[in-house]
Amino acid sequence: MTEMNLSRCPIGVFDSGLGGLTAFRELRRLLPNEDIIYFGDTGRVPYGTKSRETILNYAKQDVDFLLGQKVKMVIAACGTVSANVPEDFADSLPVPFTGVVQHTCAAAVKTTKTGHIGIIATPATIRSKAYETYIHRISPETRVTALHCSLFVPLVENGFIQSDNPVTRLVAEQYLAPFFGTDVDTLILGCTHYPLISEAVLSVLGREVPLVDSGGSCVGSVLDALAERDALAQPGRIRTEAYFCSARRADFTRVAQRFLGRSIDALTKEIDVEGY
Ligand code: DGL
Numbered sequence: 001m002t003e004m005n006l007s008r009c010p011i012g013v014f015d016s017g018l019g020g021l022t023a024f025r026e027l028r029r030l031l032p033n034e035d036i037i038y039f040g041d042t043g044r045v046p047y048g049t050k051s052r053e054t055i056l057n058y059a060k061q062d063v064d065f066l067l068g069q070k071v072k073m074v075i076a077a078c079g080t081v082s083a084n085v086p087e088d089f090a091d092s093l094p095v096p097f098t099g100v101v102q103h104t105c106a107a108a109v110k111t112t113k114t115g116h117i118g119i120i121a122t123p124a125t126i127r128s129k130a131y132e133t134y135i136h137r138i139s140p141e142t143r144v145t146a147l148h149c150s151l152f153v154p155l156v157e158n159g160f161i162q163s164d165n166p167v168t169r170l171v172a173e174q175y176l177a178p179f180f181g182t183d184v185d186t187l188i189l190g191c192t193h194y195p196l197i198s199e200a201v202l203s204v205l206g207r208e209v210p211l212v213d214s215g216g217s218c219v220g221s222v223l224d225a226l227a228e229r230d231a232l233a234q235p236g237r238i239r240t241e242a243y244f245c246s247a248r249r250a251d252f253t254r255v256a257q258r259f260l261g262r263s264i265d266a267l268t269k270e271i272d273v274e275g276y
Pocket of ligand 1: 015016017019020045046047048049077078079080081122125153190191192193
């Protein structure tokens with residue numbers, strides 16, 4: 001692809017479901033001229049309770065689908081994929097690739113004053129220890145308390161995202177209890193689904209802990225990677241968006257609308273990702 005063509009190609013974003021829309025929204029805010037293709041693997045969500053091998057297989061198919069759409073960059077807007085792909089995963093791809101872990105850790109280390117960071121994420125992410133590894137690479141003395149919150153993803157996928165939803169609050173109270181009374185002063189939302197219920201998380205914590213959102217944190221690096229290749233879209237052009245999911249299209253578009261504040265119904269198609 002020539003540089004001229006690259007600037008006109010879309011950015012590809014994927015997640016196991018709706019969570020990656022948190023990165024999408026930030027991407028849209030920072031890069032208003034870009035075409036973006038979003039894929040949510042709603043047929044196989046959750047990834048966070050699966051084995052590493054299965055997560056890698058899913059991630060490869062998701063990436064292949066996006067490459068087939070001629071994207072100029074791939075963003076794994078999924079903490080679980082980002083934490084479980086090998087560090088050299090990007091080397092095997094023909095376009096730049098970024099996950100969300102490194103940038104999130106850097107942002108959290110900058111934020112903490114007590115030197116005690118909390119992480120909440122899926123079981124597969126917590127098991128990988130990827131967040132701890134990156135935090136300790138930057139700041140070996142930082143203390144980390146990492147907890148999995150398995151039920152948060154199904155809550156989000158089923159639209160239980162209002163902060164006053166009693167089910168969401170009860171679940172959050174159970175998972176977040178180990179943080180009560182600690183000096184954790186920065187909380188990494190290590191799963192891109194979690195910002196959709198961040199109000200419930202904050203209200204259960206009962207104090208103003210800065211939340212570091214894994215989807216939003218990677219967006220600056222996308223800008224840098226594209227600028228380096230002279231692949232940013234030209235200002236003032238008419239941009240496009242396309243959304244794909246692998247099942248439950250109506251549920252996907254309904255919850256997405258609540259989160260994005262606009263309907264994506266006419267822009268969303270259902271695909272069979274197993275064919276990639
Ligand atoms: N949104 C994803 C993450 O950031 C995946 C959640 C899941 O599918 O379990 O981890």
